[in-house]
Amino acid sequence: MPELTPEQRELQAWAREFAERYVAPRALEIDADPESPLRDELIREGAKAGILGSSLPELLGGTAKSLLDGIIVTEEIAAACSGCAVLFGATGLGILPILLSGNFEAVTRLVLPLTQSWDGDDPKLAALAATEPSAGSDFINGSPHAEIRTRVEEKDGGWLINGRKVFISNGSLASLVTVFATHDTKGDIRSSMSCLAVPADTPGFSVGQVFEKMGQRACPAAELLFDDVWVPGENLLGEPGQGWMLNRSVMSTTRAPVGAIALGIARAAYEKALEYAEARVQGGKPIVGHQAVQLMLADMAIRVEAARGLVFRAGESIAAGRPALKLSSMAKTFASDAAVANATDAIQVLGGYGYMREYGVEKLLRDAKLTQIYEGTNQINRFEIMEQVALERA
Numbered sequence: 001m002p003e004l005t006p007e008q009r010e011l012q013a014w015a016r017e018f019a020e021r022y023v024a025p026r027a028l029e030i031d032a033d034p035e036s037p038l039r040d041e042l043i044r045e046g047a048k049a050g051i052l053g054s055s056l057p058e059l060l061g062g063t064a065k066s067l068l069d070g071i072i073v074t075e076e077i078a079a080a081c082s083g084c085a086v087l088f089g090a091t092g093l094g095i096l097p098i099l100l101s102g103n104f105e106a107v108t109r110l111v112l113p114l115t116q117s118w119d120g121d122d123p124k125l126a127a128l129a130a131t132e133p134s135a136g137s138d139f140i141n142g143s144p145h146a147e148i149r150t151r152v153e154e155k156d157g158g159w160l161i162n163g164r165k166v167f168i169s170n171g172s173l174a175s176l177v178t179v180f181a182t183h184d185t186k187g188d189i190r191s192s193m194s195c196l197a198v199p200a201d202t203p204g205f206s207v208g209q210v211f212e213k214m215g216q217r218a219c220p221a222a223e224l225l226f227d228d229v230w231v232p233g234e235n236l237l238g239e240p241g242q243g244w245m246l247n248r249s250v251m252s253t254t255r256a257p258v259g260a261i262a263l264g265i266a267r268a269a270y271e272k273a274l275e276y277a278e279a280r281v282q283g284g285k286p287i288v289g290h291q292a293v294q295l296m297l298a299d300m301a302i303r304v305e306a307a308r309g310l311v312f313r314a315g316e317s318i319a320a321g322r323p324a325l326k327l328s329s330m331a332k333t334f335a336s337d338a339a340v341a342n343a344t345d346a347i348q349v350l351g352g353y354g355y356m357r358e359y360g361v362e363k364l365l366r367d368a369k370l371t372q373i374y375e376g377t378n379q380i381n382r383f384e385i386m387e388q389v390a391l392e393r394a
């Protein structure tokens with residue numbers, strides 16, 4: 001794991017203080033009622049404090065000096081509530097295709113007003129819309145069988161979009177959505193898709209179902225509908241047909257922060273289990289003194305350290321501009337498996353109390369499960385790791 005600089009340690013302490021003061025006390029209530037006004041309060045506080053912009057450079061209204069800064073902050077917020085970490089993080093994800101496409105006009109016209117709103121009382125959010133009802137993993141791995149139904153065609157000097165996306169994090173809250181659509185529903189998605197920026201107030205854009213989620217409930221996952229949505233030509237991000245490659249670059253960058261979300265859950269599970277084991281007395285001594293409990297706690301501690309090592313190393317590689325898809329996929333996969341394992345063990349250490357909502361440990365398991373699914377399921381991530389290995393050996 002890279003040694004943190006004094007500034008990064010300060011950043012970590014600042015994010016931990018924010019998480020303990022503003023996120024942790026609200027986590028269970030927002031989990032129970034995701035539409036609670038507490039969620040909007042949290043967004044406002046996070047936007048003003050700089051948490052929302054923690055993965056963006058200062059030039060764009062963020063606070064990050066490098067991607068590693070965003071990862072440090074994300075771990076801290078996720079340790080208090082991983083759904084809240086996604087609530088904050090999904091905006092960076094939504095903006096990323098605009099930044100990576102190098103479309104400076106769109107950055108000035110669409111991104112800057114959004115980040116400038118964070119000082120006010122109505123902070124704007126963004127979302128990234130790739131997944132479709134018939135194309136989840138097929139979209140991510142660019143399968144020749146992918147059934148992309150969201151279409152884009154040139155019209156009146158701009159682009160007309162029709163289709164439907166599902167499971168979009170922050171979809172129902174976003175003012176700006178980056179959406180992937182195909183020029184040819186029968187074409188190879190690796191060369192027939194484009195990515196476009198769509199302000200949510202564009203006629204024809206609407207939010208459909210907001211899904212009832214198992215975990216990470218602070219962040220809504222929504223269906224987005226595009227019905228003759230017209231955007232100007234400048235809203236195309238990159239060249240026509242480059243959408244899939246752009247999404248690939250996005251995932252190279254975002255899998256490490258997703259790993260940081262999982263790392264936060266794994267750490268919270270370990271810390272809660274350790275604290276409980278030191279206090280709970282059975283068999284005449286604190287249960288931390290029983291070897292069976294010690295074995296679980298030791299495994300949990302190992303997973304946290306190993307996950308942090310991978311996540312931070314991946315973050316450092318991305319920040320240094322090195323190719324990082326393999327390392328980021330490893331970080332996301334390992335950390336999410338660690339999160340599920342630690343959350344399961346934490347419930348076991350707490351026994352019956354671990355199963356009760358008020359202890360906040362069963363939430364960790366519900367939250368952790370999602371980290372094995374989004375940003376490419378762990379099966380797809382493992383295939384991609386081996387694809388990169390094969391490329392290295394070719």
Ligand SMILES: Cc1cc2nc3c(=O)[nH]c(=O)nc-3n(C[C@H](O)[C@H](O)[C@H](O)COP(=O)(O)OP(=O)(O)OC[C@H]3O[C@@H](n4cnc5c(N)ncnc54)[C@H](O)[C@@H]3O)c2cc1C
Pocket residue numbers: 090127128129130131135136137138140166167168169170213221370373374375376377378379380
């Ligand atoms: C809460 C939530 C939030 C999300 N947020 C976003 C978002 O903000 N934006 C966005 O675009 N998407 C988002 N997603 C979508 C997410 O990325 C997809 O759910 C994920 O990629 C899996 O796709 P799928 O659900 O269609 O499952 P499928 O692709 O149908 O996969 C089902 C199962 O089959 C396996 N499988 C699929 N293909 C293969 C294969 N070729 N070989 C072996 N096994 C395979 C998978 O590993 C999985 O176990 C979100 C999803 C959830 C649940």
